[in-house]
Amino acid sequence: MALRGLGRRISIGKRCFSSASEVEKPPRDGKPINLFSAINQALHIALETDPRAYVFGEDVGFGGVFRCTTGLTDRFGRNRVFNTPLCEQGIAGFAIGLAAMGNRAIAEIQFADYIYPAFDQIVNEAAKFRYRSGNQFNCGGLTIRSPYGAVGHGGHYHSQSPEAFFCHVPGLKVVIPRSPQQAKGLLLACIRDPNPVVFFEPKWLYRLAVEEVPEHDYMLPLSQAEVTRQGSDITLVGWGAQLSVLEHACDEAAKDGISCELIDLRTLIPWDKETVEASVRKTGRLLVSHEAPVTGGFGAEISASIAECCFLRHGLQLEAPVARICGLDTPFPLVYEPFYMPTKNKVLDAIKTTVNY
């Protein structure tokens, strides 16, 4: 399985970081922990540093279905960390109201597949609160965290990637981490960001991804993409669990002499267009990859934006059409998951096609 060597790969990848800005110096100390532990640490710190922070959702009390909330109830009490009934719309609305009173409401939706009853609240209430009240009110303290993405056997309702629906809503931020160390910093940044944020956690990586994560409080910047691998022939853009697939594809492509530049978008909206643009100017080729179905996925937005700005300018141009390697346009299937997913081989095939265009 492509992800088996992920932990090792990520610690190697860390040393090769050269990020777009000096602000981001990845902290170097820390113990190797997995994704759910990193998220857990972030939540502990968030509640510790802000007495008006609350964590709630279905079954979070005993630690949650993915153990992201272990130890919180014991440490901070049932008044700040509590279970909700099974009612996503109610959870979201309640969180928005709590945030509107100046609190940090950290709501959990147990699986991103269940976020749709809350969609109305998020789109119509959370995203528009500041705008429609002329800045009198806001729910900036709102963070909704939810596990998303394929897990190997999740089927229709435990595997979806709904990020594109939320990227279509001005007023929201959408953030997706690729690894434990990134997740802790990004989650703390999201919780403290004065805008409502939807934070999708790649559930496949909860146990699988292990990385050295510093124990102290640190944040990573939002709306800043990270170039995790320098290259010159083609730019690859992705987020979340897909980054690891793309990394493997880059390694394979390197054997054929293709030098790939890999960018982790991290924040999907508002996305760091400058970093991607600068990279495509350099390489002249772009490939976007995500698990969500290709039609209307967020890759379409990146593709159109880059085509618009980089089509032909100052002698540098796009040498090939933007490639999108994404999930198929079907409901997330049951036994067909291996066919549906944007696998390393599909990406590699597209890299070669694009480079040889």
Next chain:
Amino acid sequence: MAAVRRLSRSSSAAPLRRLLFLRPFSSSFSADDQRVLTVETSLPFIGHKIDPPSRSVDTTPNELFSFFRDMSLMRRMEIAADSLYKAKLIRGFCHLYDGQEAVAVGMEAAITKRDAIITAYRDHCIYLGRGGSLVEAFAELMGRRAGCSRGKGGSMHFYKKDAGFYGGHGIVGAQVPLGCGVAFAQKYSKDENVTFAMYGDGAANQGQLFEALNISALWDLPVILVCENNHYGMGTAEWRAAKSPAYYKRGDYVPGLKILEMDTYRYHGHSMSDPGSTYRTRDEISGVRQERDPIERIRKLILSYELATAAELKDIEKEVRKAVDEAIAQAKESPMPDPSELFTNVYVKGFGVEAFGADRKEVKALLP
């Protein structure tokens, strides 16, 4: 309302179930035994804005045996599914119904196949109760072609159109308004049938449940909303999730009935991924198993009326076990669905579907 009246009638009026016995019984029972036995339920029914039926229930030996066999079959199927899951022949999510069999069996005894049932994801035994075959059930669980949903649905999506079983739903509570729609169609076509929209105590707190209650009362729909209260919504106990766990009263203006069997319990965790012991004690689980297991209750009834000996009941269980093992063997032989099935039934066939194939080639279906 019609169905509520049906439930309160003595159950001997329900059609007798045909049984398949391998050997005749040595005790006083014979298949022609038509005598009516009167049993008192261990708890009375409680009504909300309705007169509850009497707790004295009439039954027949045939009926008791059918209950015993059906529940044993369901129990055996779920335990076998547990083993198959651990052997990784069943992947994905698997929500088991053992402990709750009485609900499925009891409901079926009072209704016909022309009535409709719609339920959530803990649907294997409801499917069986609707007349589904063991082979199709196991094949579907293993994602094989011979499955009831052709291997495309899996554990959570069993359907049986010819028996009025509308599935099998993954999203909690979503099936209840669907049930109201089905009931409306039944009322419109004046076919005197009803719909049983089943859900759990977890789903009872979903907004769409209240919407469904309002709609069904407003339009006087022939729908019975059945809450299978197993006291835990995944890992949250009902008293932590609901201000009032008297779910039969939630309808307010809608009459409700609290039925012993619907106050049920699941021995397994919420799903195979859930050990089921982080939010309740093992003592609680074994306590319920000792005192309230539905199969044991029927066994005691049969033995107390001397309809069969304990050995004969064990024989029924052996027969059931054999049937399940044979079904599993047959289901294992069914192949996986063809890869082309990934793209079928996204829309109606041939309606201009365009999709990307696994080899990056566009697959276009032409308009007729």
